[in-house]
Amino acid sequence: xxxxxxxxxxxxxxxxxxxxxxxxxxxxxxxxxxxxxxxxxxxxxxxxxxxxxxxxxxxxxxxxxxxxxxxxxxxxxxxxxxxxxxxxxxxxxxxxxxxxxxxxxxxxxxxxxxxxxxxxxxxxxxxxxxxxxxxxxxxxxxxxxxxxxxxxxxxxxxxxxxxxxxxxxxxxxxxxxxxxxxxxxxxxxxxxxxxxxxxxxxxxxxxxxxxxxxxxxxxxxxxxxxxxxxxxxxxxxxxxxxxxxxxxxxxxxxxxx
DNA sequence: ATGGCCCATTTAATGGGA
Numbered sequence: 117x118x119x120x121x122x123x124x125x126x127x128x129x130x131x132x133x134x135x136x137x138x139x140x141x142x143x144x145x146x147x148x149x150x151x152x153x154x155x156x157x158x159x160x161x162x163x164x165x166x167x168x169x170x171x172x173x174x175x176x177x178x179x180x181x182x183x184x185x186x187x188x189x190x191x192x193x194x195x196x197x198x199x200x201x202x203x204x205x206x207x208x209x210x211x212x213x214x215x216x217x218x219x220x221x222x223x224x225x226x227x228x229x230x231x232x233x234x235x236x237x238x239x240x241x242x243x244x245x246x247x248x249x250x251x252x253x254x255x256x257x258x259x260x261x262x263x264x265x266x267x268x269x270x271x272x273x274x275x276x277x278x279x280x281x282x283x284x285x286x287x288x289x290x291x292x293x294x295x296x297x298x299x300x301x302x303x304x305x306x307x308x309x310x311x312x313x314x315x316x317x318x319x320x321x322x323x324x325x326x327x328x329x330x331x332x333x334x335x336x337x338x339x340x341x342x343x344x345x346x347x348x349x350x351x352x353x354x355x356x357x358x359x360x361x362x363x364x365x366x367x368x369x370x371x372x373x
Numbered sequence: 374a375t376g377g378c379c380c381a382t383t384t385a386a387t388g389g390g391a
Binding site for chain 1: 374375376377378379380381382388389390391
């Protein structure tokens with residue numbers, strides 16, 4: 117089985133690239149984030165032509181997540197139990213069972229700045245996610261993949277000295293991720309196709325990508341029974357190149373059957 | 374080579390992204 121996660125930064129703006137990438141990479145399951153489209157606008161028919169069923173949870177202008185699968189898709193859940201809002205619940209998590217594994221696509225709140233209410237919301241959201249995943253882990257194999265908006269270690273940003281007073285690297289954010297791992301999820305490390313750092317995000321501005329000034333903020337967390345099946349995982353930086361890319365690259369994971 | 378913001382929306386200017 118091959119699965120992937122990708123923050124596409126608008127599924128409509130990215131549709132030609134998404135379809136090409138699906139055809140070329142041939143993942144069985146894909147977790148998408150920042151689809152930025154209401155469910156009735158999701159290009160379900162277009163991805164169906166490539167054999168994918170869709171579980172989309174969107175709200176329009178912002179956020180939006182989806183799971184695509186060509187190996188079956190059922191038991192779809194939008195959001196999760198106890199999800200906090202800002203102030204209303206946002207479309208930041210959707211899950212479905214595909215090929216014997218529950219896949220959850222997550223788009224963690226950004227946090228903006230550490231003194232912003234959005235930062236407190238981010239920590240609340242991650243704490244609530246942890247609690248919601250406990251019963252999911254008991255129910256069977258689980259993958260929680262997406263844009264976590266946290267760089268787990270200093271090496272996961274291009275220059276940690278530039279992140280003083282910034283979100284994504286603070287101890288409480290990192291502790292929130294550690295608390296999620298502690299319930300029985302493993303960080304599936306992805307290899308970089310070039311260089312030493314498997315960054316998944318590079319700002320559009322100032323040539324950050326070609327200088328490889330990036331961040332590792334997209335992550336794949338898997339239950340132990342999934343993690344032990346991993347044969348390869350890589351960041352597809354090719355998808356960040358060229359005209360009209362997302363600012364995030366996909367992570368592709370291969371499992372033994 | 375990978376190339377110097379981009380997205381959606383209230384279609385101009387703004388909020389959000391990280």
